[in-house]
Amino acid sequence: MKNVYFKILTTLTLLLSVAFGFSQSQLSKSSYEALVSDHLKSVAKDYGFTANDVKDLYINSEVFSKDSQTTSLYINQQFQGIKIHNAVSTVVI
Numbered sequence: 001m002k003n004v005y006f007k008i009l010t011t012l013t014l015l016l017s018v019a020f021g022f023s024q025s026q027l028s029k030s031s032y033e034a035l036v037s038d039h040l041k042s043v044a045k046d047y048g049f050t051a052n053d054v055k056d057l058y059i060n061s062e063v064f065s066k067d068s069q070t071t072s073l074y075i076n077q078q079f080q081g082i083k084i085h086n087a088v089s090t091v092v093i
Contacts, residue, residue, distance in 0.1 A: 030059050032073060036091055056080070060088070 030036075040054045060074045070092050077087035 032093055035093065
């Protein structure tokens with residue numbers, strides 16, 4: 001019985017880790033990269049951003065809403081490949 005539970009738990013863990021691994025992409029791989037990067041550069045002085053602040057961003061998820069005809073990008077920040085906890089921004093296009 002323990003063996004069955006172990007196999008199920010192992011399978012679920014593997015599937016979830018694969019799903020989360022493929023769901024994130026670098027900002028540069030998004031079709032909205034130029035738009036987001038240009039906007040961040042234009043407001044950098046207003047908000048006190050440095051080049052390093054917006055250098056290593058990745059898209060955690062990209063969602064299109066049929067009702068509002070908008071795309072929401074959930075952008076996270078990382079430093080040298082290490083994800084920064086709660087460094088999340090939402091961009092609606």
